[in-house]
Amino acid sequence: MSAISSFTETHAALLRSYLSSPQRPMGTMTYPQLAGFLFSLANAPELIPPSEWIPMAVNDQDAGYETQGEAEQVLQAMMALYNDSCLERRAGTTTLPPGCEIRAQPLDNLADDAALSQWARGFLTGHTYLDDSWNDYTPEELDEELGFMLMVLTFFATPALAEAYHKEGKGKTSLEQLAETVVRIFSDAMREYAHLGRSIYRVRLESGDIDTNSSLPIKIGRNDPCFCGSGKKFKKCCDLTKGTGQAQVFH
Numbered sequence: 001m002s003a004i005s006s007f008t009e010t011h012a013a014l015l016r017s018y019l020s021s022p023q024r025p026m027g028t029m030t031y032p033q034l035a036g037f038l039f040s041l042a043n044a045p046e047l048i049p050p051s052e053w054i055p056m057a058v059n060d061q062d063a064g065y066e067t068q069g070e071a072e073q074v075l076q077a078m079m080a081l082y083n084d085s086c087l088e089r090r091a092g093t094t095t096l097p098p099g100c101e102i103r104a105q106p107l108d109n110l111a112d113d114a115a116l117s118q119w120a121r122g123f124l125t126g127h128t129y130l131d132d133s134w135n136d137y138t139p140e141e142l143d144e145e146l147g148f149m150l151m152v153l154t155f156f157a158t159p160a161l162a163e164a165y166h167k168e169g170k171g172k173t174s175l176e177q178l179a180e181t182v183v184r185i186f187s188d189a190m191r192e193y194a195h196l197g198r199s200i201y202r203v204r205l206e207s208g209d210i211d212t213n214s215s216l217p218i219k220i221g222r223n224d225p226c227f228c229g230s231g232k233k234f235k236k237c238c239d240l241t242k243g244t245g246q247a248q249v250f251h
Contacts, residue, residue, distance in 0.1 A: 007084040011077040012098040018074050019057070023066075027059030032100045032115040033122030035081060039190070040126030042085035043197035045137045045204065048130070054078060056129075085194075094190035102186070106179035109156045120157040127154075137200045146196060152189035155182045 016031040065071035100115045109116040
C-alpha cells in the first residue's frame, strides 16, 4: 500500500490554482480556508471521513475536474494537507502550511484577502460543523480554556468578530494591541487546540466510545463509491493507489 505523500509547496500551489479557478462553483473555499478547515477537522474529538469533508470544499457542488489526472492530483493534495495536520498533532507540533503566512502588521491580517483571515474563516467553519462533538466531549473544567483557544484561532476571521472579542475585554487594550497578542500566541493556540482534540479522542477511544478500527487508517475499497462525490466507483474515479487496492488517510 502506498501512503499519501507529505504536503509540499507543490501541493499548495496546485490547490491554490484549482480552488481559485473561475470554473469552481460559487462558495468554493480558498486554499487558506481549506487549510484552516482541515486543521479543525484533523484535530477534532471525532473522525470525519473524506467522503464527508471533500464535497464541503466546493460548497457541496460539482467539483468540475477537467480531467481524471486533475482529480487525482487535487484529491491527493487535499489528503496530504489533511494528513499533515494529523501527523503534526501526533508529533506535538503545529504550523501554518505554505501560503498561509501571517502579515507583519497584525491588523492587516483582518483584510478579506489576508491568508490568516481566510484560514481563520475555514477553521471556524470546521469547528462549527463539529460543535456538538466539542460540546459533548470537552470536560466542563476545560470549557474556558477551549473558549480562549477559539478566540485566538478565529480572531482574524472578520473585523466584526475581532471587534466583538475586543469589546469582551472591556477595552483594557487597544484593538491593535490585542491583535499583536493574538499573533504572538497563535501557534501556541494551534498546538493546544490540537492537543485537546487529540486527548479527547484518545479518552473516547480507550473508553470504548469509538470503534477501535476508527483509530486506524481509513480503508476505501476500490469498488466503494468515490469520496469525491462523482457517483462513480472509487477504482474508476480517484483511486490514488493505482492498483494497490486501498487508499489511506491517517487520524
